[in-house]
Every structure is written in structure tokens, then in C-alpha cells.
Amino acid sequence: MSVKAWRLFAVVVVVMLAACSFPSLEDEPSPRKASESVTRALKDVERFWGEQFPKLTGGREFQPIQGGYFPYTESDPPPACGGQQAGYSPNAFYCPDQDFIAWDAQTLIPSLEADYGPALVGVVMAHEYGHAIQQRIGPDDQPTVVLEQQADCYAGAWLADVLAGRSEAFKKLTPEQLDTTVAGLLLLRDQPGTPAAAEGAHGNAFDRIRALQEGVEDGAGQCAKYRANNLPVTEVPFSTRQEAATGGDLPYDDAVQALAADAQGYWQRTYPQLAGNQWPQLPVRAFEAGSPPACDKPDASAGGAAFYCPDGDFAAFDTTELGPQLHERIGDYAVGMLLGDLFARAAQDRRGAETRDRAGQLAVDCLAGSWTNDLLTRQDQDSLRLSPGDLDEAVSALLAFGRASDGSGPTAFDRIAAYRSGVLKGLSACQA
Incomplete structure (x- = not known):
């Protein structure tokens, strides 16, 4: 899993000078x-x-x-x-x-x-x-x-x-x-x-x-306290030439299958710690754009193109437009962020907690981050794991899902902070 830039962000390479380097953009500036x-x-x-x-x-x-x-x-x-x-x-x-x-x-x-x-x-x-x-x-x-x-x-x-x-x-x-x-x-x-x-x-x-x-x-x-021994740096080099050549990205269908299975396994292991009971298998349904499965009160994400259905206890997302576009424009872990959000909504709802107000949404983002923490810190090299750029893809996806526009709900700035807490501290950060 790794990175591709969102098309909105047209970046050019620049030369490093002294302490800092910033890329320029193409526009009509004043x-x-x-x-x-x-x-x-x-x-x-x-x-x-x-x-x-x-x-x-x-x-x-x-x-x-x-x-x-x-x-x-x-x-x-x-x-x-x-x-x-x-x-x-x-x-x-x-x-x-x-x-x-x-x-x-x-x-x-x-x-x-x-x-x-x-x-x-x-x-x-x-x-x-x-x-x-x-x-x-x-x-x-x-x-x-x-x-x-x-x-x-x-x-x-x-x-x-x-x-x-x-x-x-x-x-x-x-x-x-x-x-x-x-x-x-x-x-x-x-x-x-x-x-x-x-x-x-x-x-x-x-x-x-x-x-x-x-x-x-x-x-x-x-x-002022920042030092090498206390700064939580997450960037790592590519581990193989093949990973570097592909940017670490799995093909779309492989990414969906692998990430959904991994999220299912994560919550089977950790949900008892969160809620005190076992995790029932969460069905994930695919649908064509504009034709979602029936759900009385969907708990929506990504502008309604993805949702968790409390009544039917299933997750669903548009696999003809939303999923492929996230994969193409951002990268495979943007799809992971979408699935992480849906599984976190299910976890929050199943334990009887709110998801639709500000605090509930931030709890969902923290829970999604806790799964990312597991992917980031696991030692088994044969299992699914993060590759360089995946955390940036997650941030890009959160910005795409959560940009402030109508003044309601948490901002993307707040959602990234909640997600970061789960990523850096794990599930314990989300249990308050």
C-alpha cells in the first residue's frame, strides 16, 4: 500500500535551498x-x-x-x-x-x-x-x-x-x-x-x-521540547525494489479484499476489549453509483457514497465510482481509510455509542486510527502492513471526506487530530 497524488495537487520538483523547500503550483497568482x-x-x-x-x-x-x-x-x-x-x-x-x-x-x-x-x-x-x-x-x-x-x-x-x-x-x-x-x-x-x-x-x-x-x-x-528521542516519526523507506517501483499500491480489487479482511480480523481481536463482547462478522456490500442497498437510516460517509446500516447491520460503498476514484487519485490506503471509517462506525454503533454528532464522528476517526496503528506496528512481515505514503493517503482521504463547508460537524482539521490519536496511541486512546 502506498501513494499517488490527488490530481488537485499539481506538484513540481524543486531544488533544496538552505533549511526548507516548498513546491510551486500552476495557477493565475497575484x-x-x-x-x-x-x-x-x-x-x-x-x-x-x-x-x-x-x-x-x-x-x-x-x-x-x-x-x-x-x-x-x-x-x-x-x-x-x-x-x-x-x-x-x-x-x-x-x-x-x-x-x-x-x-x-x-x-x-x-x-x-x-x-x-x-x-x-x-x-x-x-x-x-x-x-x-x-x-x-x-x-x-x-x-x-x-x-x-x-x-x-x-x-x-x-x-x-x-x-x-x-x-x-x-x-x-x-x-x-x-x-x-x-x-x-x-x-x-x-x-x-x-x-x-x-x-x-x-x-x-x-x-x-x-x-x-x-x-x-x-x-x-x-x-521547544522536540528532540530525536521524543519525536514520533512515522516515515520509513520502501522495503523492496518492487514496493518502490509500484509505490506500494495494491491493485484495486486486491486492496479492497485484503483491507476488508484485515479490518474484520482486527475488530474480531479487539472489539471484546472495547465493548466486552464478541464481534459479529460485518458484511460489506458493493453497489453501483446511485443504487445503494435499502437502508432505513444509513450512517453515511463520503457524501453518502458509503454508509453503515444499523438496522441491517452491514456496511456498503459505491464500488463503481467512489472506490476506484479513491484508489486512482490518492492510493490504496484511501480505500483503507474508507473501510476503516465504515468498520469504526459499526464498532461504535454496536457498543451503543453515537456516531452522528461531533463527538461521535471524532470517536469513529480515532477508532479508524486504532486499526491503522495495528497495521503500522505489527511485526509479522508476511501479513498486510503499511508502506511509505499510506498515512499521507489517509490524511488526503479524510480531507476529501471531511472538508468544512456548511459549518456543521467537525472540521477535517479536527478529524485528522482524532485519527492521529488512534494511529499513535492505539485503541486505548479511543475508549474514553
């Missing part, structure tokens, strides 16, 4: 509008660190970036960093030697603004400022992936300040805008199969979103 967003973001991030820095350092006064801010283009390249003059690339970076931040004002930032909005531009700038904070307080002896995710976490701490209404630059960030920002973060990830120990590794999307959310939830003080 450099002027994006420049205004960058200026507002940097001023607001400085305000944030003026308040937070003394709290992290026992009262030390915050010193803003001294070397300046530099938008650049092909005709006006960024300043030299560490004695090395770089050519043009669609990038954003912090230079520790000269203490400045530079960004591509021609392509990268205007494209991010156009496709994902100013909040993502703010997160990118807050991430780069996070590297400036590292330069001031450390650590300076950690792998790149730790430093990059710490900067993601610092960006999340700033984002929490925005969500709390303390920002004059970014007011009333809506749930839909927050979900769109998270969707943009899927671009800013390592290629599947990149080992976390690799030089320049930033982490997969699952880990980077986890770091951002940890900053939102727990603040900058938690981010």
Missing part, C-alpha cells in the same frame, strides 16, 4: 496580493514571538530578525547565504548565517495564496521564523527532520494565536479556511519512501500536520 499577505504575516509572527519568546527563555528579550526580509524573482535573486549565491528556485528559506528570510515572490508564494489562501502563506512564514527561533535558543544538534517539524510546530503555535482572535492580520479564520490550509500542507512533504534520517528530510504529510496540530493544541513550549 504577486502584489501575495506580497501583502507575506508582509502582514511576518509582522504578526514577530508580534507573536515578542510575547512568547520571554516565556520560553526565562525572560530573555526577543530580538527580531536582523538581516531583513527578501522577496526574490528570476531577475532579482536572493542574497548570498553563508557565502554561497543561489540561483532562482521556487522556494522559501531562512538563512542562519545572515539572519534573514527570503521567498520566491514570482511563483511560489503567489501560487500558494491563489490556491490555498493567505493563511497558508502565513504558516509558511511562521515556519521559516521558527528556524530563526531555533537559531536563537537551539537546539543545534538535531537531525533535519526534527528541526523541520519543530518549525512546523512553532507555526502551529502561531496559528493557535490566530484562531484565538489575537491576530490583527488574520481575523476570523473560518473552519473552511483552516481545512484548506491543511490541504496545502499536503504539498509540503517529503516524497514517499524518504527515510526520516536522510539529510534534508522534512517528514511525511502525516508527521508534518501532526507537528502543526501539536503546536495549535499545546503551544510553543511543547514545540
Whole structure:
């Protein structure tokens, strides 16, 4: 099981420069509008660190970036960093030697603004400022992936300040805008199969979103504690050449059969721990688009193209459009996320718990994550297991299922956080 990019996210390869590298998108961006967003973001991030820095350092006064801010283009390249003059690339970076931040004002930032909005531009700038904070307080002896995710976490701490209404630059960030920002973060990830120990590794999307959310939830003080010995990095290299060649993806029919059987076996083993009784076999029915099996009150997912039927005690999903499209556009574990959701709805309903309100949906997402945890941590190499990119596929699927649009129910941001809890901590995280 592994990754294919959602067609919406048109990614191009860029050259690594200094600390960070971000891909550009094809659109009709407005450099002027994006420049205004960058200026507002940097001023607001400085305000944030003026308040937070003394709290992290026992009262030390915050010193803003001294070397300046530099938008650049092909005709006006960024300043030299560490004695090395770089050519043009669609990038954003912090230079520790000269203490400045530079960004591509021609392509990268205007494209991010156009496709994902100013909040993502703010997160990118807050991430780069996070590297400036590292330069001031450390650590300076950690792998790149730790430093990059710490900067993601610092960006999340700033984002929490925005969500709390303390920002004059970014007011009333809506749930839909927050979900769109998270969707943009899927671009800013390592290629599947990149080992976390690799030089320049930033982490997969699952880990980077986890770091951002940890900053939102727990603040900058938690981010400052990041070290190689306490960071839950999930990215692993491909285990075989064949797995790398296929991206780890099973063919669609094989994926459906294998994943459904594995979910069935997981709940047979764990449901007694959750509910105190045995797990009855859950039938999974296929149907053609627009012709679902009869069900009085379906507990729907994926816009109604998949559901658990409490009265008939079965799960069903569209196997002519929904399933194949998830597999083609995202990857095989997007199908796994769909099945995980359906089995989790059955588990929640069978134990007499709610699934349709906010708390119930988040419980379903956590339970789905607990199955992923089992796939991620099992030692049997002959059984079904996750491959590089699968967790990113799960996040992509959750965004597809749960983007905030009408203001009701939990946001995709909240659903990913609940799923993450199950993935990292297992079933025990979902039993409250």
C-alpha cells in the first residue's frame, strides 16, 4: 500500500535551498496580493514571538530578525547565504548565517495564496521564523527532520494565536479556511519512501500536520521540547525494489479484499476489549453509483457514497465510482481509510455509542486510527502492513471526506487530530 497524488495537487520538483523547500503550483497568482499577505504575516509572527519568546527563555528579550526580509524573482535573486549565491528556485528559506528570510515572490508564494489562501502563506512564514527561533535558543544538534517539524510546530503555535482572535492580520479564520490550509500542507512533504534520517528530510504529510496540530493544541513550549528521542516519526523507506517501483499500491480489487479482511480480523481481536463482547462478522456490500442497498437510516460517509446500516447491520460503498476514484487519485490506503471509517462506525454503533454528532464522528476517526496503528506496528512481515505514503493517503482521504463547508460537524482539521490519536496511541486512546 502506498501513494499517488490527488490530481488537485499539481506538484513540481524543486531544488533544496538552505533549511526548507516548498513546491510551486500552476495557477493565475497575484504577486502584489501575495506580497501583502507575506508582509502582514511576518509582522504578526514577530508580534507573536515578542510575547512568547520571554516565556520560553526565562525572560530573555526577543530580538527580531536582523538581516531583513527578501522577496526574490528570476531577475532579482536572493542574497548570498553563508557565502554561497543561489540561483532562482521556487522556494522559501531562512538563512542562519545572515539572519534573514527570503521567498520566491514570482511563483511560489503567489501560487500558494491563489490556491490555498493567505493563511497558508502565513504558516509558511511562521515556519521559516521558527528556524530563526531555533537559531536563537537551539537546539543545534538535531537531525533535519526534527528541526523541520519543530518549525512546523512553532507555526502551529502561531496559528493557535490566530484562531484565538489575537491576530490583527488574520481575523476570523473560518473552519473552511483552516481545512484548506491543511490541504496545502499536503504539498509540503517529503516524497514517499524518504527515510526520516536522510539529510534534508522534512517528514511525511502525516508527521508534518501532526507537528502543526501539536503546536495549535499545546503551544510553543511543547514545540521547544522536540528532540530525536521524543519525536514520533512515522516515515520509513520502501522495503523492496518492487514496493518502490509500484509505490506500494495494491491493485484495486486486491486492496479492497485484503483491507476488508484485515479490518474484520482486527475488530474480531479487539472489539471484546472495547465493548466486552464478541464481534459479529460485518458484511460489506458493493453497489453501483446511485443504487445503494435499502437502508432505513444509513450512517453515511463520503457524501453518502458509503454508509453503515444499523438496522441491517452491514456496511456498503459505491464500488463503481467512489472506490476506484479513491484508489486512482490518492492510493490504496484511501480505500483503507474508507473501510476503516465504515468498520469504526459499526464498532461504535454496536457498543451503543453515537456516531452522528461531533463527538461521535471524532470517536469513529480515532477508532479508524486504532486499526491503522495495528497495521503500522505489527511485526509479522508476511501479513498486510503499511508502506511509505499510506498515512499521507489517509490524511488526503479524510480531507476529501471531511472538508468544512456548511459549518456543521467537525472540521477535517479536527478529524485528522482524532485519527492521529488512534494511529499513535492505539485503541486505548479511543475508549474514553
